[in-house]
Amino acid sequence: MNGGPSGFHNAPVTKAFVITSGLFTVFFGIQGRSSKLGLSYQDIFEKFRIWKLILSTFAFSSTPEMMFGLYLLYYFRVFERQIGSNKYAVFILFSGAISLVLEVIQLALLKDTTANLLTSGPYGLIFASFIPFYLDIPVSTRFRVFGVKFTDKSFIYLAGVQLLLSSWKRSIIPGFCGIIAGSLYRMNILGIRKAKFPEFVTSFFSRLSLPSFSSSPPPAPSRNIVGTIAPNTGRRVERPQPAPMASSVEPSEEAIATLVSMGFDRNAARQALVHARNDVNAATNILLEAQSH
Incomplete structure (x- = not known):
């Protein structure tokens, strides 16, 4: 289960977001500031560090969180292909904004001034995407491991659980805020599912993001070589034969x-x-x- 064709084909917004998130995380990681990007009551309500609201939606606070987070963002590119880049950009903005508002409300209620209460990273977008993943992506494979039933969707759920529990309370709260944001989008609050950005916005993302690595060309089809004896020379000549056509699979x-x-x-x-x-x-x-x- 890989979310469709490899690469970011027909997913320029996802591509730009993944690259931006990765670069931000690496940049602040090199400076040793990743762990300080998390939101706290003191930052928002006492020191008014509003810039943290923006940075906290892009940069992850640790390398393991970045690995699982970018993997999930990459997989969920299938939704951009499904609804189109213009609507998917609205989904990113809506889920990120609603999740951020809910996190700020949670900070105001908890009033914890001792530490960074909420971890950083695009948790809102990632966990909002689990709503359409659960409802729209079908199960195609089922199997057992040590008697426990699994499906091909189980690996995505496991990656999500790992990310949700990566920083315990600091990551659980942003994760659940993202699930609420995804549910509100699914409920089509204020007709949000019909909204979309102008075409030039996605064209900008297509030009902004780095070019994808081109995949290597497919290998040439195999050929059957049949040897024959040329007349008058006695020399063996190899003659290629077309490979048999693969039989079609009748769908169930x-x-x-x-x-x-x-x-x-x-x-x-x-x-x-x-x-x-x-x-x-x-x-x-x-x-x-x-x-x-």
């Missing part, structure tokens, strides 16, 4: 029904499953890619 009715229940056309769902060899997740990404064009 269960897989088709899963895609149809998500709102896709039945014929389009069947064709996508044929191309994806009955992999529901891959077929979903194919259909989403087709819709984005």
Whole structure:
């Protein structure tokens, strides 16, 4: 389960956000200031360090948190492909702003002036993304490990739990604030799900972010070599034979029904499953890619 085609294809906003978050984290980590980016009651209500509100939404406070956080942000790029970059930029702004407001309210209620109460990082966006992940991404594989049932979505949930508990109370509060923000977006408060930025905004992100590394070209198809004896020379000549065509995989009715229940056309769902060899997740990404064009 990889969230669709590799790289940031059709996800320029995610690409810019991941690069920015990574650079901010590395920059403040080199300076030894990452642990000081967390929000506290004293910073906001006594010293009025408003700049911390912005920095705390980008830079993670530790390398392990950055690794899990950027992995989840990279995976959740599938939602930008699904709703489009213009709407996804609104989702980022809405989830980040609502989560930040909820965190400030929590600081005001707790009034803890002894330490940085809340850890830094884009927890609002990450945990808001778990709402559509839970509701919209189907399970395609189930398996057991030591008798315990798992699905292909379990690894994403485990990464989320690890990030949520990485700093205990300091990370749990921002995580739950993000879940609330994602729920409000899902409920379409004030029609937020229809809002989108102008086209030039996403074009700016496309130009701003660093170019993706191009993937290596696919290997040439294998050929069967058949040896024959050329007349009059007695020399053996190798003659290439075309490789046999791979047989198509007939999609299951269960897989088709899963895609149809998500709102896709039945014929389009069947064709996508044929191309994806009955992999529901891959077929979903194919259909989403087709819709984005």
